[in-house]
């Protein structure tokens with residue numbers, strides 16, 4: 001009997017397909033749902049002690065699990081406390097880069113859904129994150145990937161976070177400078193730190209106008225995004241200094257004629273070419289075949305290597321993204 005078996009609530013052989021928006025995934029050997037972020041260290045340390053890989057899952061809107069499953073522990077974050085916090089003073093010099101106006105914190109467990117954070121903010125008369133409404137997933141997932149929409153990235157609201165560092169086995173507070181935010185990137189993609197609690201800086205404002213903006217954004221998204229199983233944009237948009245400058249990944253893929261292209265149960269949406277979809281029967285092999293075809297075609301036509309945005313996790317000969325216990 002290993003250390004993991006001693007943790008209350010650990011489940012065995014849990015099929016993962018219902019826990020991601022792509023709805024693909026075989027069984028995880030071990031599965032653990034937590035509602036208290038302070039339970040992360042115990043689970044991670046047990047994996048390290050047992051020599052098993054672990055993977056932190058939130059809402060699963062940026063992850064594809066292999067249909068062969070995961071030979072380790074999947075920890076699903078269901079910790080969702082969220083409330084308005086203390087007022088914060090302005091920092092930096094007005095008009096200069098990095099200036100942040102006075103505001104108020106909104107504090108959330110990392111498993112809180114982004115939509116819940118926005119609603120809580122609006123109820124407390126705090127505005128500034130409306131443009132992020134409609135991005136599926138948790139505030140933890142959004143901060144890790146510096147999620148953004150309509151010109152707003154979560155980094156501009158980020159104030160501080162409580163993180164657990166498995167390497168150091170300690171909980172510490174980090175500020176914005178430690179996060180190294182860039183486009184769809186933060187330092188958490190380089191280290192193995194786990195966000196436990198997050199504080200965003202918002203501004204007291206007109207809740208009624210902000211609520212109307214949220215409504216408009218939701219209508220826009222409903223009309224533009226394909227319905228069905230997907231993980232959102234499969235590829236990142238090319239960086240500003242690359243050859244495909246000015247063109248989104250979706251436009252490049254569409255120009256290569258991939259709209260509607262199908263391999264097994266995986267297909268490219270005919271509404272949005274950067275959405276790789278699952279008809280309910282996709283395997284990781286189907287996804288990899290389609291993904292590789294797209295990368296090769298865009299490379300041939302534009303001399304540009306599209307970078308994947310979604311994470312591929314689990315047992316499969318192609319997969320290299322999984323987190324491993326050290």
Ligand SMILES: Cc1cc2nc3c(=O)[nH]c(=O)nc-3n(C[C@H](O)[C@H](O)[C@H](O)COP(=O)(O)OP(=O)(O)OC[C@H]3O[C@@H](n4cnc5c(N)ncnc54)[C@H](O)[C@@H]3O)c2cc1C
Pocket residue numbers: 021055056057058059060061062063077110111134135136137138139140141142143144145146147148149188193194195196225230231232233311
């Ligand atoms: C229909 C659709 C539309 C989308 N639109 C957008 C969009 O407009 N803009 C955008 O940026 N993204 C978009 N996405 C992608 C996705 O919603 C975001 O990447 C989201 O922030 C992921 O959050 P999650 O909770 O689902 O994370 P998950 O998918 O569960 O996890 C993603 C990664 O984050 C890590 N992670 C999660 N929580 C933590 C934590 N607490 N600490 C450390 N690491 C953690 C996981 O280990 C994993 O590596 C869209 C996705 C879909 C399906």
